[in-house]
Amino acid sequence: MKPQHTIAFVVVAVLATVVIEETRISKMRAEIIRLQAIPPDTPSDIEAIVNRSPEITEMAPETPKPTPEPEPAPEAETPELAPAGRKIPIDFPEPDKETVAKLALSSYSDFALDAGLTNRELAYLTSLLEHRTNTLQDTAAKWMTSTPSERAGLEDTMTLIVAKSDDEIASFLGNDADAKAFSRYHSMQPEREMVATMASALDDLGATLEMAKEKQLVETLHQARVGTGSIDWNSPAALKAIGQGGALERFEKEWKAQSDALVGLLPKFLAETETAAVIQSREAMKENIAAAIASAVEAINRGSE
DSSP, rough: OOHHHHHHHHHSSSSSOOOOSSOOOOGHHHHHHHTSSOOOOOOHHHHHHHHOOOOOOOOOOOOOOOOOOOOOOOTTTTOOOHHHHHHOOTTTOOOOOOOOHHHSSSHHHHHHHHHHHHHHHHHHHHHHHHHHHHHHHHHHHHHHHHHHHHHHHHHHHHHHHHHHHHHHHHHHHHHHHHHHHHHHHHHHHHHHHHHHHHHHHHHHOOOOOOOHHHHHHHHHHHHHHHHHTOOTTTHHHHHHHHHSSSSHHHHHHHHHHHHHHHHHHGGGGGGGGHHHHHHHHHHHHHHHHHHHHHHHHHHHHTTTT
8 A cells, every 4th residue: 555645746746736827816715715716517618628629730831021220328327227137045055057958858858948047047946846835745645644624725725835935936037027928937847747648658559749849749748637627636726636536537527638639739749640649648548647636535434444
């Protein structure tokens, strides 16, 4: 038998992932609470989800335009102020070379590059995310051994942990644009991890994806999950779903809904052989996810006896 805390880690391995659409930062707390709610078991309109995804077409090269003559700037014009820097505690250390190398390979390195974060800033962001994950894991472990009547309070605690963490990250980034970009990037973390897991299988199938297609795949998997009202099974919402019963049946239903959506979405940017390889690689992951959910159900039932 696996220890209770180990099972908690399996089920909520990410735990920092909550689907947050692009909304104003002032609404982040309410959005988190809304999106952690269990969606109703109503059939999804797969065709509508597919139709909302635009066709991916190659852009024709633009004809070079002549460079206009530069105009002299007004002499009395006052230059714009530089944007405020990130807010990091003074005593937060500069990362060493080993840490920098790890950060360069982390799943948030692309966001750091787009947002222009320094190594120290990315290290601080990583520390905030790690603190969120550790705190949530500890709370999840308590949830798993609690009685049904105690779970609602612990679920509220997890919601507040995420909300507080989001506030800290928004404060660190220092502006709404970067905070919204982070929320969008972070919401696709489950799919980013799925694609990373699938990469080896895609290589074996001779369907290694170039970077642009890999990023599009992440976005498409995310669209299929959110568009079908499916939950991330590595999130606090998964614990709530398991506690309500029928988790495996729900997982099967949501997996099929996403699979149906992907049949229409993937060919919009992948070749036929690439589409087949992605579907095959994704299906190969299904059994392990279902097994983890089954183990969690067993642990939760045993812990609440």
